Amino acid sequence: GAVVSQHPSWVICKSGTSVKIECRSLDFQATTMFWYRQFPKQSLMLMATSNEGSKATYEQGVEKDKFLINHASLTLSTLTVTSAHPEDSSFYICSARVRGGSGSGANVLTFGAGSRLTVL
Amino acid sequence: GDSVTQMEGPVTLSEEAFLTINCTYTATGYPSLFWYVQYPGEGLQLLLKATKADDKGSNKGFEATYRKETTSFHLEKGSVQVSDSAVYFCALKESNTGKLIFGQGTTLQVKP
Numbered sequence: 001g002a003v004v005s006q007h008p009s010w011v012i013c014k015s016g017t018s019v020k021i022e023c024r025s026l027d028f029q030a031t032t033m034f035w036y037r038q039f040p041k042q043s044l045m046l047m048a049t050s051n052e053g054s055k056a057t058y059e060q061g062v063e064k065d066k067f068l069i070n071h072a073s074l075t076l077s078t079l080t081v082t083s084a085h086p087e088d089s090s091f092y093i094c095s096a097r098v099r100g101g102s103g104s105g106a107n108v109l110t111f112g113a114g115s116r117l118t119v120l
Numbered sequence: 121g122d123s124v125t126q127m128e129g130p131v132t133l134s135e136e137a138f139l140t141i142n143c144t145y146t147a148t149g150y151p152s153l154f155w156y157v158q159y160p161g162e163g164l165q166l167l168l169k170a171t172k173a174d175d176k177g178s179n180k181g182f183e184a185t186y187r188k189e190t191t192s193f194h195l196e197k198g199s200v201q202v203s204d205s206a207v208y209f210c211a212l213k214e215s216n217t218g219k220l221i222f223g224q225g226t227t228l229q230v231k232p
Binding site: 004006034036041042043044046093095108109110111112113 | 219
């Protein structure tokens with residue numbers, strides 16, 4: 001089945017540095033990828049939707065200059081947390097939608113295992 | 121906006137016990153409803169779904185029925201196993217935007 005790989009699975013960084021998280025679709029092409037953020041004991045909050053070859057669409061309240069999203073190919077999207085601060089510490093999860101096809105498989109979302117960011 | 125509310129966890133059960141995890145939603149339009157499961161160290165996986173009122177989704181012994189009158193989609197399983205220990209997320213797909221809105225997740229711990 002479709003697999004989405006996220007890397008790194010956890011990262012610790014100093015305040016003020018930038019961190020890049022990668023989301024790869026391993027055995028399928030993904031025209032659309034979604035980035036979520038999850039706070040402890042809270043639901044997944046959609047941050048942005050990225051479409052291959054175009055600018056990401058950010059949800060209200062998400063700083064696009066803070067959370068840079070690039071979707072340069074059909075198998076890779078990256079989230080860069082710029083000038084990270086302790087309040088950016090969170091669990092970030094990506095998901096990918098299978099490209100094309102017919103039937104129910106075309107609209108299946110596959111999730112990565114998530115990346116835990118801790119900013120000191 | 122649309123929202124999903126799940127019962128707080130953790131839920132701790134003995135093996136072979138009956139499971140219910142409550143989920144209610146508020147939505148405009150007619151959303152599709154989902155249950156996702158996240159096993160330790162893995163990504164969210166779709167467990168089951170229902171796309172219209174009175175539909176019953178089922179998979180791996182889990183069931184949930186789309187109840188429009190009570191705006192609920194409770195997850196049930198007749199006899200849980202230790203391997204069912206995971207975090208369960210209820211979600212809806214907004215009918216106008218297609219976005220997934222998640223509940224906060226419920227941790228299930230099944231003890232032998």
